[in-house]
Amino acid sequence: MKHVYEIAVVHGDGIGPEVCAAAVEVVKAALGSGSPLRFTEHPAGAEHFLKTGQSFPEPTFQACRAADAILHGAGGLPGVVYADGTEAGLDFTLRLRFELDLYANIRPVRLFEGVQSPLSGVKAGDIDYIILRENSEGLYAARGAGALLRGEVAVDTLVQTRVGIERIVRKAFELARQSNGAPRDGVRRVTCCDKANVLRSYAFFRSVFDDVAKDYPDVATEHALVDAMAMHLVLKPGHFNVIVSENMFGDILSDLAAATVGGMGMAPSAEIGAANGFFQAAHGSAPDIAGKGIANPFGTILSAASMLDWLGLKHSDEKLSQAAERIRRVTQACLAKGLLSADLGGTSSTRQITHSVCDRLAAAA
Ligand code: ATP
Numbered sequence: 001m002k003h004v005y006e007i008a009v010v011h012g013d014g015i016g017p018e019v020c021a022a023a024v025e026v027v028k029a030a031l032g033s034g035s036p037l038r039f040t041e042h043p044a045g046a047e048h049f050l051k052t053g054q055s056f057p058e059p060t061f062q063a064c065r066a067a068d069a070i071l072h073g074a075g076g077l078p079g080v081v082y083a084d085g086t087e088a089g090l091d092f093t094l095r096l097r098f099e100l101d102l103y104a105n106i107r108p109v110r111l112f113e114g115v116q117s118p119l120s121g122v123k124a125g126d127i128d129y130i131i132l133r134e135n136s137e138g139l140y141a142a143r144g145a146g147a148l149l150r151g152e153v154a155v156d157t158l159v160q161t162r163v164g165i166e167r168i169v170r171k172a173f174e175l176a177r178q179s180n181g182a183p184r185d186g187v188r189r190v191t192c193c194d195k196a197n198v199l200r201s202y203a204f205f206r207s208v209f210d211d212v213a214k215d216y217p218d219v220a221t222e223h224a225l226v227d228a229m230a231m232h233l234v235l236k237p238g239h240f241n242v243i244v245s246e247n248m249f250g251d252i253l254s255d256l257a258a259a260t261v262g263g264m265g266m267a268p269s270a271e272i273g274a275a276n277g278f279f280q281a282a283h284g285s286a287p288d289i290a291g292k293g294i295a296n297p298f299g300t301i302l303s304a305a306s307m308l309d310w311l312g313l314k315h316s317d318e319k320l321s322q323a324a325e326r327i328r329r330v331t332q333a334c335l336a337k338g339l340l341s342a343d344l345g346g347t348s349s350t351r352q353i354t355h356s357v358c359d360r361l362a363a364a365a
Pocket residue numbers: 015019075076264265266282283284285286287288289294295296297299343
């Protein structure tokens with residue numbers, strides 16, 4: 001347990017500042033007076049790049065690395081790019097991922113009461129699983145190792161290492177053990193999602209998965225090919241508990257999964273390494289709605305709840321885990337009461353949602 005937890009806050013671009021401010025307020029309300037969290041703000045992102053020529057200042061990186069946790073809004077704006085065509089603002093997330101080795105990207109997928117799923121016949125509680133995306137290798141990690149040959153042939157490399165697969169698979173089993181009987185049939189289960197029938201890198205992923213699984217006999221296991229998985233997430237989402245997958249597949253499937261529980265605004269994310277934790281919603285900066293005050297803050301609020309969970313577990317500090325649970329309960333109550341932003345078919349503004357969540361938290365404290 002620590003007396004003070006330093007949280008590095010980076011608002012970023014587009015709706016980032018709106019949803020990030022909401023999450024900070026909610027965390028403060030959940031912990032009340034005497035909160036052990038200390039928030040410090042640091043600049044980064046595409047707008048900062050436009051102003052200063054730098055998207056990720058070194059002091060911001062150092063502050064993020066030294067902090068107990070990092071909370072981010074969203075980064076990047078369309079068209080704001082470096083000379084090589086890569087997006088300024090996205091490098092914030094990418095540099096943190098690779099330099100802090102944030103290998104586990106945990107994306108909870110949960111349908112809350114009051115939120116309409118586009119899937120027919122699905123109600124709250126029917127969808128409650130985690131997509132665990134390997135975040136440090138796979139196709140995306142080889143950025144720079146790819147090649148464009150004579151302007152005619154492009155090549156990217158899919159790298160998967162035994163060490164990398166082992167640690168993400170172990171994380172998947174640990175998450176399944178921690179889950180509160182999430183799948184509807186009550187079976188704790190890890191699903192290995194791959195394309196082992198076609199690509200040897202995925203066949204390797206699967207074989208390492210099978211080896212590691214022997215250490216967790218209390219957790220059920222299964223394999224699914226990624227193409228079939230896209231179908232299963234639509235047709236039988238209630239079956240899943242923890243799904244573990246390579247970087248790119250995890251990226252794609254988690255957007256599909258988010259759509260089944262109300263869209264990108266409802267998709268939290270946690271990126272965890274051995275030492276650091278980085279928390280931001282799965283969505284981008286949504287420039288089409290930025291500045292209008294209508295962004296859905298729940299993705300970031302739920303990411304901040306994951307931050308409290310992670311800090312609470314890491315430092316054996318129950319106060320933090322309890323605050324995380326209160327935030328989720330209040331989120332559930334607010335959504336069930338119809339406190340919905342425009343993306344969910346409602347009319348509540350970001351501020352209205354934030355105030356209601358904070359009021360309820362203050363009343364619960
Ligand atoms: P990135 O490349 O960073 O993933 P993206 O192009 O995939 O970004 P997002 O910003 O994730 O796009 O979102 C796509 C669209 O979904 C947005 O343009 C916006 O209309 C909607 N959206 C995303 N997040 C939210 C939110 N929190 N509240 C309301 N609508 C949102």
